[in-house]
Amino acid sequence: xxxxxxxxxxxxxxxxxxxxxxxxxxxxxxxxxxxxxxxxxxxxxxxxxxxxxxxxxxxxxxxxxxxxxxxxxxxxxxxxxxxxxxxxxxxxxxxxxxxxxxxxxxxxxxxxxxxxxxxxxxxxxxxxxxxxxxxxxxxxxxxxxxxxxxxxxxxxxxxxxxxxxxxxxxxxxxxxxxxxxxxxxxxxxxxxxxxxxxxxxxxxxxxxxxxxxxxxxxxxxxxxxxxxxxxxxxxxxxxxxxxxxxxxxxxxxxxxxxxxxxxxxxxxxxxxxxxxxxxxxxxxxxxxxxxxxxxxxxxxxxxxxxxxxxxxxxxxxxxxxxxxxxxxxxxxxxxxxxxxxxxxxxxxxxxxxxxxxxxxxxxxxxxxxxxxxxxxxxxxxxxxxxxxxxxxxxxxxxxxxxxxxxxxxxxxxxxxxxxxxxxxxxxxxxxxxxxxxxxxxxxxxxxxxxxxxxxxxxxxxxxxxxxxxxxxxxxxxxxxxxxxxxxxxxxxxxxxxxxxxxx
Amino acid sequence: xxxxxxxxxxxxxxxxxxxxxxxxxxxxxxxxxxxxxxxxxxxxxxxxxxxxxxxxxxxxxxxxxxxxxxxxxxxxxxxxxxxxxxxxxxxxxxxxxxxxxxxxxxxxxxxxxxxxxxxxxxxxxxxxxxxxxxxxxxxxxxxxxxxxxxxxxxxxxxxxxxxxxxxxxxxxxxxxxxxxxxxxxxxx
Numbered sequence: 260x261x262x263x264x265x266x267x268x269x270x271x272x273x274x275x276x277x278x279x280x281x282x283x284x285x286x287x288x289x290x291x292x293x294x295x296x297x298x299x300x301x302x303x304x305x306x307x308x309x310x311x312x313x314x315x316x317x318x319x320x321x322x323x324x325x326x327x328x329x330x331x332x333x334x335x336x337x338x339x340x341x342x343x344x345x346x347x348x349x350x351x352x353x354x355x356x357x358x359x360x361x362x363x364x365x366x367x368x369x370x371x372x373x374x375x376x377x378x379x380x381x382x383x384x385x386x387x388x389x390x391x392x393x394x395x396x397x398x399x400x401x402x403x404x405x406x407x408x409x410x411x412x413x414x415x416x417x418x419x420x421x422x423x424x425x426x427x428x429x430x431x432x433x434x435x436x437x438x439x440x441x442x443x444x445x446x447x448x449x450x451x452x453x454x455x456x457x458x459x460x461x462x463x464x465x466x467x468x469x470x471x472x473x474x475x476x477x478x479x480x481x482x483x484x485x486x487x488x489x490x491x492x493x494x495x496x497x498x499x500x501x502x503x504x505x506x507x508x509x510x511x512x513x514x515x516x517x518x519x520x521x522x523x524x525x526x527x528x529x530x531x532x533x534x535x536x537x538x539x540x541x542x543x544x545x546x547x548x549x550x551x552x553x554x555x556x557x558x559x560x561x562x563x564x565x566x567x568x569x570x571x572x573x574x575x576x577x578x579x580x581x582x583x584x585x586x587x588x589x590x591x592x593x594x595x596x597x598x599x600x601x602x603x604x605x606x607x608x609x610x611x612x613x614x615x616x617x618x619x620x621x622x623x624x625x626x627x628x629x630x631x632x633x634x635x636x637x638x639x640x641x642x643x644x645x646x647x648x649x650x651x652x653x654x655x656x657x658x659x660x661x662x663x664x665x666x667x668x669x670x671x672x673x674x675x676x677x678x679x680x681x682x683x684x685x686x687x688x689x690x691x692x693x694x695x696x697x698x699x700x701x702x703x704x705x706x707x708x709x710x711x712x713x714x715x716x717x718x719x720x721x722x723x724x725x726x727x728x729x730x731x732x733x734x735x736x737x738x739x740x741x742x743x744x745x746x747x748x749x750x751x752x753x754x755x756x757x758x759x760x761x762x
Numbered sequence: 763x764x765x766x767x768x769x770x771x772x773x774x775x776x777x778x779x780x781x782x783x784x785x786x787x788x789x790x791x792x793x794x795x796x797x798x799x800x801x802x803x804x805x806x807x808x809x810x811x812x813x814x815x816x817x818x819x820x821x822x823x824x825x826x827x828x829x830x831x832x833x834x835x836x837x838x839x840x841x842x843x844x845x846x847x848x849x850x851x852x853x854x855x856x857x858x859x860x861x862x863x864x865x866x867x868x869x870x871x872x873x874x875x876x877x878x879x880x881x882x883x884x885x886x887x888x889x890x891x892x893x894x895x896x897x898x899x900x901x902x903x904x905x906x907x908x909x910x911x912x913x914x915x916x917x918x919x920x921x922x923x924x925x926x927x928x929x930x931x932x933x934x935x936x937x938x939x940x941x942x943x944x945x946x947x948x949x950x
Binding site for chain 1: 817820865873897899
């Protein structure tokens with residue numbers, strides 16, 4: 260009963276309801292405008308909402324997250340420019356549909372499918388999270404440490420690009436997170452005797468720099484690109500269309516939730532995997548994939564919205580973010596004095612159910628805004644980049660300054676912005692950096708707890724790891740990811756396949 | 763998984779980082795080298811925290827991570843050096859065009875001027891200059907758009923989010939108080 264009350268908090272409070280609505284609305288547009296990403300929006304927003312109460316701040320951010328994951332599909336369909344990373348796969352079949360004059364249908368199907376996917380994701384979150392958190396109470400410090408490493412490695416290896424660069428980025432993030440005085444012994448780490456570095460580097464400055472400024476600098480390459488207009492016809496899809504794709508959408512939602520729930524991996528990867536899956540299972544598509552197949556829209560869009568619910572599972576139960584946006588949300592909860600993890604679920608179950616309520620609400624708003632307001636939408640998306648880019652830069656500076664009222668943070672942000680710009684150019688993923696910064700403390704604390712409890716003996720430590728099935732599985736997973744990227748793996752594979760050919 | 767590149771290999775999205783899988787972009791080798799040197803420097807600094815004192819020392823994780831950085835940076839450098847250089851691109855055109863350098867400098871100037879000049883004048887200068895350079899439209903259009911967007915940003919963040927920015931030469935608090943008094947006076 261109490262659970263239900265917490266769940267309904269957001270429905271009964273007009274202010275919160277309004278904030279979720281506003282957030283979703285803003286999210287749809289932020290997601291849709293190429294160059295504005297959800298990660299960027301949420302990281303800038305943290306700095307603006309940190310003086311608010313925790314409930315309104317969370318409502319707004321969840322709205323933006325949910326709306327943004329969906330919003331990226333719009334420009335993917337209309338302009339062949341994915342507004343957000345999670346909509347990359349959507350462009351493959353959405354744009355050919357729009358070129359055929361079926362933009363309306365494409366947007367309608369996308370919206371409804373995102374809604375269905377979103378709900379499946381939230382449902383799994385509501386059902387699974389309490390069990391996971393019960394289970395998580397049995398986790399040893401070493402398990403947390405291994406999970407954190409696994410999360411950082413997963414982002415590095417599953418996102419496209421090379422794992423080595425992912426490892427470098429993740430390690431860099433952990434090092435950035437370690438700057439300042441060590442909380443346990445007060446020893447200085449990476450401060451180089453500068454007093455202003457003793458407090459560490461504000462993770463918000465790192466985030467805004469990497470996702471805001473570097474993105475804006477990169478967009479300078481595309482200032483002259485014109486927006487293309489598309490005529491949009493009927494939007495609300497027929498019931499028959501929805502019914503026809505329901506089985507596929509349930510499958511791809513499952514993929515979405517699972518990928519989302521893996522620490523470190525989110526909607527962008529889920530969408531690409533779901534697209535691959537749809538290609539494999541659809542035997543006779545009406546049109547070929549890549550040529551405007553409806554299945555090619557359904558799969559990524561259900562998966563990326565289902566991944567939202569999934570991403571909250573490790574975040575709420577273990578304190579380990581499911582993707583870059585939840586990494587930033589963990590940062591927001593820290594700022595509000597909350598410590599996500601199994602204890603949060605026990606001490607403050609209201610927070611969990613409130614978040615589930617917000618997600619449900621945001622999902623409904625998404626359906627509403629998705630099926631209406633197309634005219635307004637085309638106007639906003641046509642906003643020239645020559646105005647948009649300076650505005651992103653302005654907001655980034657305001658955001659970096661606002662948290663601590665410190666100019667130093669602005670310089671950190673600019674530094675990381677320029678650094679991130681080069682990283683993007685040379686194919687280094689940015690996600691692992693943010694995950695590393697957020698998880699640095701957790702990794703450090705749990706390693707020290709684990710090794711102190713084993714009396715500083717590595718032998719005992721590994722005996723402990725192999726004595727527990729969970730730790731063993733986690734360690735094997737970490738090792739496997741490593742091995743899969745080395746020549747040993749390719750060599751082993753070629754040997755196995757060679758044998759098959761011989762027989 | 764299929765590699766999807768919607769635009770150019772510019773890393774606009776987090777899922778498909780930029781870079782070319784089988785070619786070396788201009789400046790990539792230098793970047794990789796700098797990363798390796800920086801990692802070595804950090805490893806040395808991490809060793810300085812506590813040395814090989816104890817497995818649970820405050821320097822243990824920093825040393826492990828910086829060691830990972832050194833190793834991965836070395837592998838990246840090795841891999842990058844093996845790739846053929848992409849001759850179709852140039853540093854000036856594709857990696858670091860003049861606009862990007864100029865905007866990076868603009869942002870630094872923004873940071874320098876923010877405290878002494880105040881948020882509103884600095885932002886106005888920045889927006890007008892930036893929009894004029896990027897938009898290449900008339901001064902009237904430029905200044906109009908810049909001032910309008912600045913007012914919107916200021917209203918949202920100063921009033922709704924109550925973010926305090928350096929006032930500098932503009933008597934911001936007095937202005938707000940003045941308008942409050944006007945509205946309060948009208949209500950009486």
